[in-house]
Amino acid sequence: MKATIPGLLLLAALALLPAVSGEYYVNLGSQMLIAVIFASSLNLLVGYAGLTSLGHAAYLGLSAYIAAWLALRLGLGHAMAAPLTLLATTAIGGIFGWIALRASGLSFLMLTLALSQVVWGLAYRWTSVTNGDNGLSGLTRPAPFGIDMENSNAYYWFVLSITAVVLVVVGRLVNSPFGASLRGTRDQARRMSSLGYNVWAIRWCAFVGASFVGAVAGLLYVYFHKYVHPSVLSVTASAEVLLSVIAGGAGTLAGPAVGAVLVVLLKNYASGYVERWNMLLGAVFVFIVLVMPHGIVPGARSLLARLKEKRA
């Protein structure tokens, strides 16, 4: 594939980060990569299925909490806890998807919001399980093949490899026949239906897939922070990832990655230099929407295309 060489070069460049930067930047890099995975998971819904969800933080949060609970209350090791977490979260995603897909458009958005708020409320109130707003702390990072992940560099490379795998898998999925039919349901649902496709089932599969990848992000999140708090399930968290996807360019593979990196940079890095970073974030979004209404990546592409045209 023609994209493989640039992709591998990028991977190599990113892998070199710990060699040239201090620990702070490596940790920032890990956070960006986790955000990239999370945004890519939502993109399956928002970009490829055309279903705008404002409740996606539920899957990252559920995964983080379940992993934490399995480790702290049941004492399970990572090798057991991780697959169980992914399974449980995806199953819940399937149920939520079943509920949410009874509607479409704004009603769908509201259902996803409502479902994630119910989980948020549970996290706050069910203190015997979740420890309420004190959160769950005292967690550890896994040590696959005996490599100690407490070391920031090791964890960064771990997250980087998983991000690469996720992006490849998502890319394959999106370019497969299933991906084509998914895009079909986004663009022409009625026509797909009349052609015999089960639109609901296709959408539901996308929902489940999105919650699975979201759960992966959740695991990496809880390993990184070693702490989980109900705020991870908040509307703000869902809104941020949605904004990342849209700003970067929903429906493209690179879009959510670009959007996620942008939001993390503004939130964590720019906030050290700009006191009014919230306003800056809002202004950046409005700017993107005015100049590149389909997102950064599509906007950049059309800009490039126009430049090529001018030259021709």
Add this chain to the structure above:
Amino acid sequence: MTIDRRSFIAAAATAGAALAAPSLVRSQGTAEPLRLGLLTAKTGPFASGGLDMERGLHSYLAANDQRLGGRKVELIVADTGGVPSSARTKTQELVERERAQVLMGPLAAFEALATDDYMRARKIPVFPVAAAEDMTQRKANPWLFRASSTSAQCAHPLADYCAKKLKYKRMVLVADDIAYGHEMTAGFQRVFEEAGGKVVQKLFPPLTAPDYGSFLAQLNRDADAVFLGFAGSNGFRFIRQFNEYGLRGKLALVGGMTALDEAVLRNMGDEALGIVTVNWYSAELANPVNAKFAGAFRKAYGYDPGFYAACTHVSASVLDAALEPLKGQPFDRESLRTSLQKTNASTARGPVKFDAWGNVVGNVYVRTVERKDGRLVNSIIETYPDVSQFWTYDPKKFLAEPVYSRDWPPARNLAA
């Protein structure tokens, strides 16, 4: 994959920028200035308290030539937004990028819990504002020195005052539905009931309840008084609505340490007069350190310092006193820790020393709201000296019990 050339260039540029960024980090040079990091929340729901934290610290440094213990201080302020994951990121920024040697803050309990293991691993001396009990009890961090209070440290003496001086027999406890509210009311309930009183109702409105109408309607009217365990602005909103429902005069109000903070008081009117609260600080304290602090703060910012401003000011006093004997030596965290454990500092709140778990032992004041010089102040009516986080209980027994929570100690006197 369909990453095309354009997006690859964009991504590579970003990576390149990240690689170049380390050159922006200041070189460390000599160990002379003390690098002090302040973790505060300048945006988000805690913005008002967070801003006061910064102001309190600036106040102390300005009055002391930007020095603590004779060392010049380089202050770096980080905004956590009141979100635990940001708190951790900002802590990493302060420690890894800015090479902070001592930290003050964070503000909220969950921010402190989110960053605890990191700070412990890095052995960073930290002066939190957060009041979470276990941070200096069952999960004590040897590098943590809290100069303010645990959630219940001030509630214990107030309960004693309510039972013995105000002679309340039945009380209702209302607090935000967060750990801070649970811990504070649990401590109050324990001491109040042991002194012969009965807690007949406990209500925990959600932290972001837009309206307290439905909670006010449920208040048990047979009680003598209501204890308010709110933080931030919720106490103020509750009191206003309390008066609107005609409850003023029917039930007395007493407040915990953040219910009627000076920062909130300045926006209130006569409805606040006469309300008794408790805190380890009041802008009206007459000791020499506070006389200078409160006056300078008022002049600079136009309002009295309260809980948050005093917290960082007191922490700075303590750090100053602990660094004094280490003058001339390069910064060493171990010697700072030993010094802090032995410190007996004179601060704006009065004398401060630490117990074996890193929590303050100091005065706690019972105050009432009065109008003075045309503004509302918290006048001191009673002082409880040398109050520790364990009140009069034996520390070992206290720690063997579960941490204070919504259900512990169990409330046995709740009216149906």
Add this chain to the structure above:
Amino acid sequence: MQFWLTQTLNSLALGGLLLLLSSGFALIFGLMRIANLTHGALFMIGAYVAASVARAGWGFAMAVVLAGLATAAIGGLFERLVLRRLAGNAQAQVLATLGLSFIAADLCLVLWGGDPIPVSPPAFLSGPASLFGFSFPSYRLAVIAVALVAAVVLYLLLERTRLGARIRAGVDDMPMARAVGIRASALFTSVFCLGAMLAGLGGAFGGPMLSAYPGLDADMLPLALIVVILGGVGSLMGTFIASFIIGFVYTFGTALVPDLAYVILFLPMILVLAFRPTGLLGGARA
């Protein structure tokens, strides 16, 4: 007995406030299919503006009027300059409206600081009223009245005026409305201004009950969304009914089942939508 009466009145007052908040959102979404996620921020701006005007001593009536005008202006400008270009691009609208709400929220923090600012109601309404032997805040009774008046005015506007006729035509069938000569662009701007103004008025009237504080926008927006979706898109009557349903559910729910306090707002909506995806009185399109 007193408990039930007080809670009923509380429910009505909360419902009234929700009606003021949500009717603007419902209008904008019904006609323009734009989910105006800035709505909470507009409510908050209304509350802050009213607080400042009242503090300056210009009286509550003036505060309300200026709050409504301010938010109408902001809404109109935003629609003309930004939203107009994003017609049909729902995701871009989400980005734009949320982006504006971030800017608005931070601006309010800069201008008014982090502490809550009380809004003083008119003097004759600031004390408790005595009803059947118990006290209830007179201001909240006034809010119920104001909400009902607003509902009636909106109804008359929609049913008896030409603007209303044009709006109804647009909501029912936009292409056809254009075909009979209704100028969509002017209509959109007017409706967006009207919706924004309603949000600002809601904030001004809500100020004495809730105070103006940072985070008010984030607390109010989900409520508006819940009410409009529950009531059914495109139906103002649905919004009216849903406002009061939510008012009752929230007030009695938090009192009677405190463990469900966080989810009590969403459960009815989930239940209704699961069985009737268009909401209680919604039209065929959702």
